[in-house]
Amino acid sequence: MxxxxxxxxxxxxxxxxxxxxxxxxxxxxxxxxxxxxxxxxxxxxxxxxxxxxxxxxxxxxxxxxxxxxxxxxxxxxxxxxxxxxxxxTQHDYLICTSCGKVARFRREAMDRLQADVASELGFAVQSRMLKIYGFCDACAGAESSGQAVGSPASVGAGPETG
Amino acid sequence: MxxxxxxxxxxxxxxxxxxxxxxxxxxxxxxxxxxxxxxxxxxxxxxxxxxxxxxxxxxxxxxxxxxxxxxxxxxxxxxxxxxxxxxxTQHDYLICTSCGKVARFRREAMDRLQADVASELGFAVQSRMLKIYGFCDACAGAESSGQAVGSPASVGAGPETG
DNA sequence: CGTTGATTGAGTCTCGTTTTCAACGGTGAT
DNA sequence: ATCACCGTTGAAAACGAGACTCAATCAACG
CATH class of the missing domain: 1.10.10.10 (Winged helix-like DNA-binding domain superfamily/Winged helix DNA-binding domain)
Incomplete structure (x- = not known):
């Protein structure tokens, strides 16, 4: 191997x-x-x-x-x-905050964007970690979508919200 | 306030x-x-x-x-x-693995890319976290840049390498 | 083979974060 | 104002992932 x-x-x-x-x-x-x-x-x-x-x-x-x-x-x-x-090659992640499913994806555009930003801000890139949080197909149906201020704070598997 | x-x-x-x-x-x-x-x-x-x-x-x-x-x-x-x-608005991060400096940036293109990928894979986006790791201007000079297999494994403040 | 120097692992320790629980304090009704 | 209800507070204990300890073990090279 x-x-x-x-x-x-x-x-x-x-x-x-x-x-x-x-x-x-x-x-x-x-x-x-x-x-x-x-x-x-x-x-x-x-x-x-x-x-x-x-x-x-x-x-x-x-x-x-x-x-x-x-x-x-x-x-x-x-x-x-x-x-x-x-x-x-580098890949990135989509994570369902409801069921925890993780999907990987790849986009050339992401690499270009990374290179652009880095050179602009004077960074020499080593690696990256892109996580997009949301609801997958299967979980999108349910969910009370407790949107920020004023709702029942029903945030489930709270991700790294940043 | x-x-x-x-x-x-x-x-x-x-x-x-x-x-x-x-x-x-x-x-x-x-x-x-x-x-x-x-x-x-x-x-x-x-x-x-x-x-x-x-x-x-x-x-x-x-x-x-x-x-x-x-x-x-x-x-x-x-x-x-x-x-x-x-x-x-959502912003993203550049992190120096040597000195720990964190720089924030914003790119419209990033939002578009996120939307594209999500709709393509059937995800309803809630948020994201993009961290680009590397060396900042100040730290880029030094560093033995231990590149993967075969080198002294001199990885410093090892980030989330994913 | 034998020596050397690193590895192993059960247990211990660290430290960020969560939980416990009795005392305390907002809040809305009276 | 006062009261009662119910959630909050905080010191301490619990928890858990991960790192460390150290004597016994083992890979590697001559």
Missing amino acids: LMMDLFRSYLHQNRLPLTHQREAIAMALFEAEHHQSVDDLADLLRGRGEHVGKATIYRTLNLLVEAGLARELDFGEGFKRYEHQAGE | LMMDLFRSYLHQNRLPLTHQREAIAMALFEAEHHQSVDDLADLLRGRGEHVGKATIYRTLNLLVEAGLARELDFGEGFKRYEHQAGE
Whole structure:
């Protein structure tokens, strides 16, 4: 697997040992289709009969992020999620504040806009995180749409409203 | 002050009392120019001779967010920040991963892009959070720019890399 | 193989945020 | 004004994600 080779290469070049645990954690993340939490990964590994401490999962995920092979995500759930970064181009997120569904999308225009703004304000871009919050198709029907001042404050899964 | 009136109105319509603490906290946030942490606000209030417990600050900030008068921000510092939402239009953020400086910007194109994507994917937008990470002018000079696989993993104030 | 130096993991610690609960205080009615 | 109702307050405790500790373990290289 390519991703695994890249990880091995990263470890080797930084004189870090490739342990059984690191391999198992990286494999689990690389094989996963969606963004995984640390607990997700712990469960997944336990299911495979692997004994891996959570501290090690945290440490290995940080390694993978440093290696550029994974990205850290925060959908406001109170804990982080991780997804592998298979050399894919940057993508952005739509998040349903009702059911929590996350959809990914890509727009060239977004990259251009980012480059324009950055050069204008004198920033050298490293990465970005765009999250658009709202209601997905399925959830749009219901919802009391408590709009700001004056309503019952029925905001559900309150996102990072910024 | 307009913001304060809106808050009063929100409380009244929801049959919630306007306490001295709530007024003090809201005032402090409304008067603040930049995004404040809970500790910032606690210090500020203490400096004014107001005795307000942190639990109350948290609770009042949540109220303000529900009222649509404040927004919650997370710049990856390990704690949340809040800024008042004075009916201003949506804005986005550039964050220096080296010194932590935060710059705000606005682009019409961003709103259009958001609307396009949302309608295309069947989402009803509530809000968004766009954070562009990179190095500001001042910090761009130094930095070993540890680029992904193979380098010393010298990632500094690692942002939400997603 | 043996040595070296980093990793592992169960448990502990940290710290932001939430909850608890008894005392307190707005608010609207009287 | 006064009262009663009901939500608020705040100190302390609880909570939870994530980082740290340290002795035992293990990968890697000669």
